[in-house]
Amino acid sequence: MRSLRLHLILWLLPALLCLLALDAVLTYRRATSAANVAFDRTLFSSAKAIAEGIRVREGQITVDIPYLALEIFESNAEGRIYYKVSEDKGRYLTGYEDLPPPPRRDLRFYRPVYYEADYREVPLRLIALRQPVHDVASGTTRVVWVQVGETPELRRDLAREILIGALQQEALLVALALLIVLIATHRGLAPLRLLSAQVAARADNDLSPVTVTQLPSELGPLVDALNQYVTRMGRMLGARRRFFVDAAHQLKTPLAILRAQTQMALREHDPDDIRRGLLDMEETLTHASRGVQQLLSLARLEPDSGYDVALEAVDLAALVRELALDWAPVALSAGIELGYEGPQQQFIQGRRELLQEMISNLIDNALRYSGGGTVLLAVAQDEDGVVLQVIDQGQGVPLDEVDSLFKRFYRGPAPKGEGSGLGLAIVREIAHRHGGDATLEATAGGGLTVTLRFPSPAAAIPEPA
Incomplete structure (x- = not known):
């Protein structure tokens, strides 16, 4: 037997792990974005520091890298820093001459352009800054580009540290969530255990309804x-x-x-x-x-x-005619005319062997108690359904006994012939199993009429050949 707690864990754990994986991806992206923002500011500070050391002396551009930029370079001991200073027209001044240029050039001054590129088979994160340099002696202005790039080791390390910390915290939360589920399941199943104990403590012959108070x-x-x-x-x-x-x-x-x-x-x-x-x-x-x-x-x-009656399309008219022919020798030996009146085909939803037993009981009762004359089997259909009638011309029964004839073992105050009083009870039960009903009434001119009414067939009825 499967444990409900194990079932819950097996359902919750994969879902929580999927959520944890999704959150890890999102956390890593956020950590990478945060690391890029932090280190991009460092790149911008490095580029500004280099730009502040650019001067024009006697018509020549000189670059003095200040101590601040060198200090930033030294702090990035785990990675590598690349820089380049060039004029606006592309003339190389200092640094790494083949450093990749930015994919787009923002011609506005002091507007940094961040981009990524591969340099010497190494991925770099770079900044490009356009900077004017004024020549006080000649009164002219020169324009230079400052590019600074770094390898992504420090960024990845920072993002990894943030991710590991977040995963440790979330793994702890997942473990606590599973523990809470187990505790809640144990407490939540307490009423069910109480119900099981009360049902198990009942006597073997106790079939009274189960009553448990304070149930959820x-x-x-x-x-x-x-x-x-x-x-x-x-x-x-x-x-x-x-x-x-x-x-x-x-x-x-x-x-x-x-x-x-x-x-x-x-x-x-x-x-x-x-x-x-x-x-x-x-x-x-x-x-x-x-x-x-x-x-x-x-x-x-x-x-x-517990007997399940599976209904199917049955030709009631053909079944009645077939049984009438089977009972004809018995009727002739008793001096009774046994006839049929109805259509050639009339389908209902039923069980053939049960309908056969029901009709046989009706014919047997009619031949046994009619006392002679005629017994008519009639099949018809009206707006309420399909009707089967067994009409005899015997002595009939008093009206106050009509309802009692469907009871078991009832044969009336003056029974005739051999019988058990079960035939009409069986007829009524078979009619009920087919969704129908059975009634008794006096026949005009004397006798008894048994009327069975069945619902119209819900399934499609085949056309006659």
Whole structure:
């Protein structure tokens, strides 16, 4: 299991390191700019000092480098200083004759021009200063250029020192930030640890909602989701208990009858009597088996069973006609006319095997309790959806019993024939699983009509061939 603290560190550390790298680049640029400003002032002072030592004597320009400029040169022991003095027209006076000229010439006096150039395969930072020199004897003015350049060692060293100091400070801040995150995470997870301890301390059969006071609002959704899960588990366990109770209720009577029939068959000596007893036992087993199958279907269809119904386009009209043909021999043997009324195709979103079980239960109930006459299967569509009706012309049921017929094991006050009272309950659950509903009403002229209404299919329905 991954640690939340480690997860936070793995997310925060790369981000902080990226920020540290970005800040290092920006800090180095700022340090380089600050070093250039500081050392450019030194270059300007050197150029001014050299310019102040330029004189015109007897028509000749002489350059006396003052002590201040020499002192500046000596202070730059780690680097190298280059200078050049030339006339405005380019005549070399002193210094390094091949020192690179500035890329642009500012003709205004005393305006320094800073530039960078390579000299003898060495990068230099240079200043060029245009300076007038007056000849007092002749009253003329000569113009000279003073150039001073230095290698960038001192600038780089200063920028590096500033960068190292900034990185040390920021690394300390990153470490403190991670420490604060760890401490905050530990304290922030305390309510979660409290919640975990309370949930772990609950009894195995305790499915009551979790209630924890003084929880942060961020843990509210977690507690709500946990309570919803506990509620679903309670409903699923309740469904399982109902299934066991229903199974015991459903199997108790057939097993008792089967035991009595077995004892009676064991007392018989005539093979014909024994055969009749075995046939009765087979009928009882068939009835019990059908009841168990219906119970299993009902348990699977309950909303809390965990069974996921994946719907797809199903031709309801074709399915009803197919099942009507399958049940036709049973209807003929009972003297009942089984018919279909509806379109050739009518699609709905459903599960074919569930719809097949639902329609089979409806046909079985109609043939079993109609008492003769006609059973009509009708499919239609209106503005509210698709309608399936099973109409019989039997004796019907009283209006006060209509709602009770969908209950489990209910067969009315005067049940006829064999049955478990689960058929219509299964029909209603399958209809609900398809987003529909099932209702009962009296048939005009006598009998019972079961109406199933399904929503119109949301998916595109193929055109008939």
